[in-house]
Amino acid sequence: MDAGKEKIKRMMSTGKPNQAINEFSAENGLDIPAAETIYDLLHSLGHTKWSVHEAVLKATVLSAENRIQRETLPPEQHTALLSQMKHYLAIPRLQHLPLMLLEKHPRLVPDDICQDILQTPELYQKCSVVVKRELWRRDRVLFNKYMMPLIDSYAKNNELLNMSQEICSSNVKAYSTRRRTHPALTQITSAIDADLQLYMQTLGMVRARFIETNNPMYGTLRLDLVMTMHENDVAEITKTDVCHGLAWSLDACIMKQVMDDRRVLELQKYFDGVDPENAPYGEIALILSSPYSRHILAQYILSILEDIAPNAEVSTRYSDLAWPSLVLRIGLLAHDLLLQEHPKIPGFDRSVTRKFFRSLIPFILAAQRHDRKIGSYEQHLLKGSVGKMAQLDRTGAFPAKDILYSKMSDLQPSAEDVSILVSSELARQVLYVFLLKRVAEFDIAMLNIWLPAISEAFKASLGVPSSAYDSTNTDSSQQPQIALDLRQNAFECDAFMLSLVLHIKDKKGLVTAVLNSAIQGLDLAGQGIKGANTDGVIAQAIESVPLLGLFDQQARVRHCAHEQVISFLIECTSILSAEYSNNSGMTDASSAQTQVVPVHNKESAVYFAFVLTEHAAAKYAVDPEHFDKLSKLYHKLAAVSPPQAFEYRVSGSNCPNASKFLKS
Numbered sequence: 001m002d003a004g005k006e007k008i009k010r011m012m013s014t015g016k017p018n019q020a021i022n023e024f025s026a027e028n029g030l031d032i033p034a035a036e037t038i039y040d041l042l043h044s045l046g047h048t049k050w051s052v053h054e055a056v057l058k059a060t061v062l063s064a065e066n067r068i069q070r071e072t073l074p075p076e077q078h079t080a081l082l083s084q085m086k087h088y089l090a091i092p093r094l095q096h097l098p099l100m101l102l103e104k105h106p107r108l109v110p111d112d113i114c115q116d117i118l119q120t121p122e123l124y125q126k127c128s129v130v131v132k133r134e135l136w137r138r139d140r141v142l143f144n145k146y147m148m149p150l151i152d153s154y155a156k157n158n159e160l161l162n163m164s165q166e167i168c169s170s171n172v173k174a175y176s177t178r179r180r181t182h183p184a185l186t187q188i189t190s191a192i193d194a195d196l197q198l199y200m201q202t203l204g205m206v207r208a209r210f211i212e213t214n215n216p217m218y219g220t221l222r223l224d225l226v227m228t229m230h231e232n233d234v235a236e237i238t239k240t241d242v243c244h245g246l247a248w249s250l251d252a253c254i255m256k257q258v259m260d261d262r263r264v265l266e267l268q269k270y271f272d273g274v275d276p277e278n279a280p281y282g283e284i285a286l287i288l289s290s291p292y293s294r295h296i297l298a299q300y301i302l303s304i305l306e307d308i309a310p311n312a313e314v315s316t317r318y319s320d321l322a323w324p325s326l327v328l329r330i331g332l333l334a335h336d337l338l339l340q341e342h343p344k345i346p347g348f349d350r351s352v353t354r355k356f357f358r359s360l361i362p363f364i365l366a367a368q369r370h371d372r373k374i375g376s377y378e379q380h381l382l383k384g385s386v387g388k389m390a391q392l393d394r395t396g397a398f399p400a401k402d403i404l405y406s407k408m409s410d411l412q413p414s415a416e417d418v419s420i421l422v423s424s425e426l427a428r429q430v431l432y433v434f435l436l437k438r439v440a441e442f443d444i445a446m447l448n449i450w451l452p453a454i455s456e457a458f459k460a461s462l463g464v465p466s467s468a469y470d471s472t473n474t475d476s477s478q479q480p481q482i483a484l485d486l487r488q489n490a491f492e493c494d495a496f497m498l499s500l501v502l503h504i505k506d507k508k509g510l511v512t513a514v515l516n517s518a519i520q521g522l523d524l525a526g527q528g529i530k531g532a533n534t535d536g537v538i539a540q541a542i543e544s545v546p547l548l549g550l551f552d553q554q555a556r557v558r559h560c561a562h563e564q565v566i567s568f569l570i571e572c573t574s575i576l577s578a579e580y581s582n583n584s585g586m587t588d589a590s591s592a593q594t595q596v597v598p599v600h601n602k603e604s605a606v607y608f609a610f611v612l613t614e615h616a617a618a619k620y621a622v623d624p625e626h627f628d629k630l631s632k633l634y635h636k637l638a639a640v641s642p643p644q645a646f647e648y649r650v651s652g653s654n655c656p657n658a659s660k661f662l663k664s
Helices: 002-014 017-028 035-044 049-070 075-090 096-104 111-118 121-126 129-138 140-155 158-164 172-180 183-192 196-213 217-231 235-240 244-256 261-272 281-288 291-311 318-332 334-339 350-382 400-405 415-423 425-440 444-462 484-505 508-520 534-544 546-555 559-580 588-596 602-619 624-640 643-648
Strands: none
Touching: 075 096, 075 111, 096 121, 096 129, 111 121, 111 129, 129 140, 129 183, 129 196, 140 183, 140 196, 140 217, 158 172, 158 217, 172 217, 172 244, 183 196, 183 217, 196 217, 196 235, 196 281, 196 334, 217 235, 217 244, 217 281, 217 291, 244 261, 244 281, 244 291, 261 318, 281 291, 281 318, 281 334, 291 318, 291 350, 291 425, 291 484, 318 334, 318 350, 318 425, 334 484, 350 415, 350 425, 350 444, 415 425, 415 444, 425 444, 425 484, 444 484, 444 546, 484 508, 484 546, 484 559, 508 534, 508 546, 508 559, 508 602, 534 546, 534 602, 546 559, 559 602, 559 624, 602 624, 602 643
């Protein structure tokens, strides 16, 4: 186009303008015998030559577009026509014509045209995905440049992250659908289509990112990629991917949240069919590193232990623990295995399978007795009543003191149990599942038994300096960096905290019981609320409720725990607001639950929530990348804070520490 402009300039400047115009018109005008007469007629009707040429060009281009779309030429004719149209790539208005032609036979893109496109970013952007796919096949760097942002977008998405951190979730099937319809994944799979070469390159990028970050979300992406290809029936890829059989059976277990005998047998056959000398253990481990994979395996191990417990002395199922423990261990060691040139299957962690799991059985038996006792009590309450099950909240059956303080003095983890827990993520994974199930059954006493060991294990597994936990720190700080080899531990610490709060929030009566236990230890008599020492209030609450102590410890070093504390406070404050308003605005079920366990002292509870909010804003860790999400939680907390709290209502004006999160 620029060359044409220069030619016209030269013609107009070196000769007579009128003569130049006539010559140019003769050379480039319509090649029709009566063209001049037609021009005169059109001119008399108010049409310029430019408008005539514009209309002819549009009609010609439209005709060319229709013909290109309609016809598929043999390769030889296609190549010849493409060669004739090549120069149109330099004309913005016409360059889409050769690009459309390229779509008809993308594998026949000539090298010279390929280079022209690659050297012209604007032209590359105008190419369809079909044409780009061929360019990517020839230029690995270009494909990486396109794919990496999408891969990272999936792995760093907050919604997908939170879903993957829910241990024992009942929403896994819906979560899988949301993951596999996420824009990042659909763009990735659309770019790959059924191209085996691009699929393998994508897997290489996912592996590289996992090695670089040790982020388990890349393991979930690996699982989703092969399962999406399975669901799209891309046979060439699924037949070639050595992990397809593993992913297929494992995904079925994840969807149903149970590992039945049939699926376990399928998985065992898959591993039996793997050649130990040439096994792709790195690739297998990447799929097993997905939180969804690890959590379902941990649940399966716990189910075996629950089956063993009633007949522990004579049970023959102890040997059944070995296989899932080994598979889970492979997933936990994924980062190490991918770093090895020839990865080998790891050995059994016998300290866990032979000692820790056996030590856990008495606790499982105690839990089973607890559930039978609660079940009998419920049946007694419901006997002769109609519709009470919908209203019953099991925390209403016991005072808060019994729920949160009760100890089983003769049943405590041994020093060896704690030592194994500190050193083994495998042991922690199974314990997390067990304790979350206990919380779901209102068995907070069991959680309290293990809280000291969990606190110690958290500290050891994160590798954070002890100074970060110092209660004398006066300011919140940026979340400490976690060493690369410990990031999976950090992920699971966050997952347990998030899941724990979700399980507690799911039981309104349990939230109220925790709140009552926190405030019943506060002695404000004589000095009044205004005279209380705020640090002392928090210290008393932590001493009264070990659960709050775990929250406080973790939130000092993990942004996720900070979020969970505020999320818990939102639930507490919502209950307080409802009580101040005679439960207005709550659902009938929620109202019934709150009535079973009322807040003992609303004023003290409001003050405690206010003080804990200020404490959190001042001393808990913040990840700058997720500041906005945390800020939204503080805003939500302020929105549900009851107006009757007056100066202890959470707001920007009342909360100097929290004000930084409450700025609009």
